Amino acid sequence: MSGGTSAPLVVVGDVLLDIDLAGQSRRLCPDAPVPVIEQATELPRPGGAGLAALLAAAEGREVVLVTALADDEPGRRLRALLEPHLEIAAFALRGGTPCKVRVRAGGQSVARLDTGDGEARDGLVGPRVTEALGRAGAVLVSDYGRGVTGHAAVRTLLTELAADVPIIWDPHPRGEPPVPGTCVLTPNADEAARLTERDDVRIEGTGLSATTRRGRYLAERWGLEGVAVTLGAGGAVLCNGAPEPFLAPAEAAPGDPCGAGDSFAARTTEVLADGGSLTEAISAGVRRASDFVKAGAAAAVAERLARTGSPRIVPERSENAWDIIERTRAAGGTVVATGGCFDLLHAGHVRLLEQARRLGDCLIVCVNSDESVRRRKGPGRPVTHSADRVRVLQALAAVDAAVVFEDDTPVPLIDRLRPDIWVKGADYAGAPLPEAETVRRHGGEVVLLPFLEGRSTTRLLATTKGITS
CATH class of the missing domain: 3.40.50.620 (HUPs)
Structure with missing residues (x-):
């Protein structure tokens, strides 16, 4: 299995519109014990597979996003945010574009409002999707449980690709199982636990030992080369058939972790596309996620898109x-x-x-x-x-x-x-x-x-x- 930098990195999955309403709170509302958010600024950004694709494109790669989009106001905003940086190969989304609004005060989330019930349903995907996947040098599947990865035509195309290019599957507990031949699964620890429980398999315990057992179960269950379970500040542990798991520790990175998993998955895919090993890819993914959090995470992406039009974020320079x-x-x-x-x-x-x-x-x-x-x-x-x-x-x-x-x-x-x-x-x-x-x-x-x-x-x-x- 091999990839190459001349072929595009293709991201397949569900796209959401994420919006931060960010301001300051110094008092409570007089008619209810809720904070008053003052001088709020709206900062939109692509979410889900859209963020993963944008982060990969920010590194200068050719990226194609295969997704389902609705022709509504949030869907048009997503196109406007993404199209300057990457190619979109989209088919129809049935229903409204999913939109998540975080209300934040002083860097802390105080509420989240979710709207949009859109799902990708079976039907024609069109020649652009077929062409995009046919050119892929590597594929990142970013499943957010909205139906793109369950679409029959998409799954058929991915299954046909799996023998020739690395497929990295970032799962969702409500999403679909990886297609046969998938290279590596990248759940977080909670997702790994829920995926094993979905099979009515109970792996008791907490901590690294239990997480490793869950990773090994999922690797064997779906015939994967490896399962890389992300551990937040603990880094990621790779279970790939070796007697001992491989742990890639993270550097301390206090801050908002929103989007760190997408950053990890995108970088892991890039390294595998360039012919790197699983351990090299996982280590690089952890480093990128740490840098992403240090630099302000998804909120920084939104701020830079609003201010400069560029998604590229630079980690805070350590003091010399x-x-x-x-x-x-x-x-x-x-x-x-x-x-x-x-x-x-x-x-x-x-x-x-x-x-x-x-x-x-x-x-x-x-x-x-x-x-x-x-x-x-x-x-x-x-x-x-x-x-x-x-x-x-x-x-x-x-x-x-x-x-x-x-x-x-x-x-x-x-x-x-x-x-x-x-x-x-x-x-x-x-x-x-x-x-x-x-x-x-x-x-x-x-x-x-x-x-x-x-x-x-x-x-x-x-x-x-x-x-x-």
Whole structure:
């Protein structure tokens, strides 16, 4: 089974119109204990399969959306939101376009109003739908229980495709089972539980173990390559016949999760379309969903569509060293910095960093690049590449940021950082510090801190060599 970037990514499923009425609430209504939403702004966006298709198109891909649309005012609004970004191959929706209105105050939903009873019923789908699916390099089925995935002609076309292109099925408890040959199912934990119960199968328990058993049951039940159960802030767990499940953890992403599942499914489909493995696809899907939530999730999509006409959202940029220094100085705080190779981080490093952080309001660590370490320590060093050393350092609660420098000493970097306090270990006592003059020229001071005796990278390496030789 293979896909390719030259063929379009086709999204098949039910489209909804989602609208956020967002404002502020500072008081209750005088005639009922309900909040008054003031200065409300209407922010419409495609929902369901429409959001998944829009997110895939936002990455620059050719995307075709196969769906059912009604010729009513919400249906026309959906077309206007989608057609600038992707191709629509639609057949008739019987009834009104489903519309969901979230009333939000201060970033919190206080009510939701659902209208529209439209369903896709059997009948002709037309040549555009047949042509679109015939050109597909990969298919994402986004089932929202409104009938598109149950349409007889659509299911026949999908079944014929399954042997040649990857089909990713994002299910709904009221929706349809995946067609034979589907590659992977992507329910959330609640959907996985409800799908197993729909078969009158009771898998007791909660947590990862029970979720994994449900995923394995669904994979076997429908003959799937895998089932990737999304776990919200926990990431996603892939059950694909291997003895142990594969867990793709998520990075912390506080915020509104609305649409995160669509983001996950869209990215998973993209990676499989490009020939990636299931584990690569699931990992990439989790990363994309985390970024999506960090960037404001579906509400951000609506806001950008209204403001710029573009669906593309960019995750909030993490603060770097310069941002942290600027923020600290603006608040009248003290900037502390230190430097070193930090090759094989050990207890002595950790103690020094913790002590240094207590001297001020932020701690910036200057890290020798790989070439800089080699020049100082010899051809066998560093043991750990600079990117990994930075990642380990930034995982420490005491470290606010780490910056790699290429020079033999951190002096040029210190000239830019201008720390209020520069920290070194007491093992440098009595030795000339090349950075001291630069620190003091900017009004800072050099401080020596106690070093934990007997701990050093050189000693660790010597001990390891003795064990392995």
